[in-house]
Amino acid sequence: MTIEREAAQPPVWQNDTPEGQAPVREGQDWSSWPTYDSAVLGLRDYWYPVGWAEQFGRKPQTVRLLGEDIALVREGDEIYALHDRCPHRGVPLSLGRRQFPDTVSCPYHGWTFELKTGNLCAVLTDGPDSPICGKLKVRTYPVAQRLGLVWIYVGAGPVPPVERDIPDELLEHDFVMGGRSDIRNGNWRFAAENGFDEGHAKYLHNTALWRLFKVMPAWNKTRIQQEGPWLVRVQEELHWEAEYPGLGVWTNKRWWKRMPLPDRPGKGSRVNPVIDSLNIPGFVSIRLPGLLRVAYPQFIHYEWYVPVDEDHVRYVQIMARFERGLTAAAFKLKYLAGIRWLFHGQFTGQDAWMVDVSDAPPERLYRPDVSITTWRRLVERSKPVVQTRPLRAKDES
Amino acid sequence: MKLRTPVVVTAAVVAVASLPQVRRGLARLLLRTTGTVVRDQRRIR
Numbered sequence: 001m002t003i004e005r006e007a008a009q010p011p012v013w014q015n016d017t018p019e020g021q022a023p024v025r026e027g028q029d030w031s032s033w034p035t036y037d038s039a040v041l042g043l044r045d046y047w048y049p050v051g052w053a054e055q056f057g058r059k060p061q062t063v064r065l066l067g068e069d070i071a072l073v074r075e076g077d078e079i080y081a082l083h084d085r086c087p088h089r090g091v092p093l094s095l096g097r098r099q100f101p102d103t104v105s106c107p108y109h110g111w112t113f114e115l116k117t118g119n120l121c122a123v124l125t126d127g128p129d130s131p132i133c134g135k136l137k138v139r140t141y142p143v144a145q146r147l148g149l150v151w152i153y154v155g156a157g158p159v160p161p162v163e164r165d166i167p168d169e170l171l172e173h174d175f176v177m178g179g180r181s182d183i184r185n186g187n188w189r190f191a192a193e194n195g196f197d198e199g200h201a202k203y204l205h206n207t208a209l210w211r212l213f214k215v216m217p218a219w220n221k222t223r224i225q226q227e228g229p230w231l232v233r234v235q236e237e238l239h240w241e242a243e244y245p246g247l248g249v250w251t252n253k254r255w256w257k258r259m260p261l262p263d264r265p266g267k268g269s270r271v272n273p274v275i276d277s278l279n280i281p282g283f284v285s286i287r288l289p290g291l292l293r294v295a296y297p298q299f300i301h302y303e304w305y306v307p308v309d310e311d312h313v314r315y316v317q318i319m320a321r322f323e324r325g326l327t328a329a330a331f332k333l334k335y336l337a338g339i340r341w342l343f344h345g346q347f348t349g350q351d352a353w354m355v356d357v358s359d360a361p362p363e364r365l366y367r368p369d370v371s372i373t374t375w376r377r378l379v380e381r382s383k384p385v386v387q388t389r390p391l392r393a394k395d396e397s
Numbered sequence: 398m399k400l401r402t403p404v405v406v407t408a409a410v411v412a413v414a415s416l417p418q419v420r421r422g423l424a425r426l427l428l429r430t431t432g433t434v435v436r437d438q439r440r441i442r
Contacts, residue, residue: 054421054425148436171440175437177434328437340431
């Protein structure tokens with residue numbers, strides 16, 4: 001049923017009443033997107049950033065990715081990833097000791113595994129001739145370090161280069177960057193949908209300090225355009241204020257706010273040449289497996305929505321400025337003094353709040369949600385491998 | 398003499414801060430205290 005046809009009919013009560021639950025009508029659940037609906041734990045066969053390289057040292061640490069518990073251990077410049085479970089009694093290897101170089105030993109009985117292969121190479125409480133040695137191994141994961149981040153590949157078959165899952169502009173240019181990585185409440189799909197959601201920025205974020213001196217539109221009309229791997233939100237109509245009959249005027253304009261922002265990065269008066277050369281037709285774009293790009297005239301903000309488990313998402317944020325020298329140094333100071341708190345803190349904290357409290361399906365979408373439905377269609381079209389049975393440190397079934 | 402002192406001190410601080418080990422230590426300290434990373438990235442390809 002189209003929105004126009006529905007508009008001619010009387011409003012229908014949508015929520016549950018004391019008499020019972022409202023029926024879920026066609027289009028209000030996620031049955032149109034069965035793959036997406038089942039991807040609670042994320043998509044396999046992709047590289048995901050799990051933290052900053054400086055975070056991981058010789059002492060093993062655990063991360064959860066797509067519901068799998070993974071122990072990360074540094075040996076020199078290399079970082080290795082193993083399933084965080086000793087096959088003997090199920091104790092997490094991330095609690096283990098570094099008894100010998102290039103190995104990790106389970107803290108319980110000293111089962112010792114090679115970091116590179118996961119092979120059981122010694123059992124310290126069973127002597128050098130332990131018959132079980134060489135007969136089993138723990139699963140290892142491909143690891144890469146790029147952009148100061150540690151990336152892990154979860155999937156089967158041939159491992160693609162990590163560069164496949166990093167935007168080209170971050171590989172082909174020098175730049176300066178500031179970033180944060182936090183685990184936040186909520187499912188990764190809500191985080192991705194929120195990022196690419198057309199409607200929310202103008203209302204939810206109009207109280208954000210990051211936008212204190214900049215006007216945002218009151219409402220707009222958008223189409224979604226595919227550019228390579230990216231879906232791009234392209235503005236077709238932009239309205240700065242509107243009169244709502246019987247209610248009054250709605251606008252984000254204030255006397256202290258500058259306006260307007262250009263509706264795409266290339267239209268700014270001073271556009272960074274690298275960003276200009278990307279020819280992005282709109283500010284905001286998204287791609288698999290859940291990476292958002294917000295391109296301003298002078299810098300680009302990236303957000304990775306990395307599935308942790310059903311109810312948590314790792315929010316990796318990077319702001320990149322394609323500059324060197326003094327401009328780059330000034331950007332670092334600006335990032336630490338302001339952007340880190342205002343944009344990567346309070347502004348995206350408002351998003352985290354909504355992701356945490358979102359509860360769909362059932363849902364009732366409206367016109368600007370074309371951004372969300374197109375993203376879901378992209379996931380369906382890509383026929384991704386959905387994560388279903390993760391390797392947990394402890395069986396929680 | 399008075400003028401040269403701050404120049405020498407600044408140069409010494411910059412030189413020490415440029416050492417790779419010191420830079421890595423400062424980056425770790427920044428990450429631990431603020432949860433933030435700032436860095437220069439050279440082109441990868």
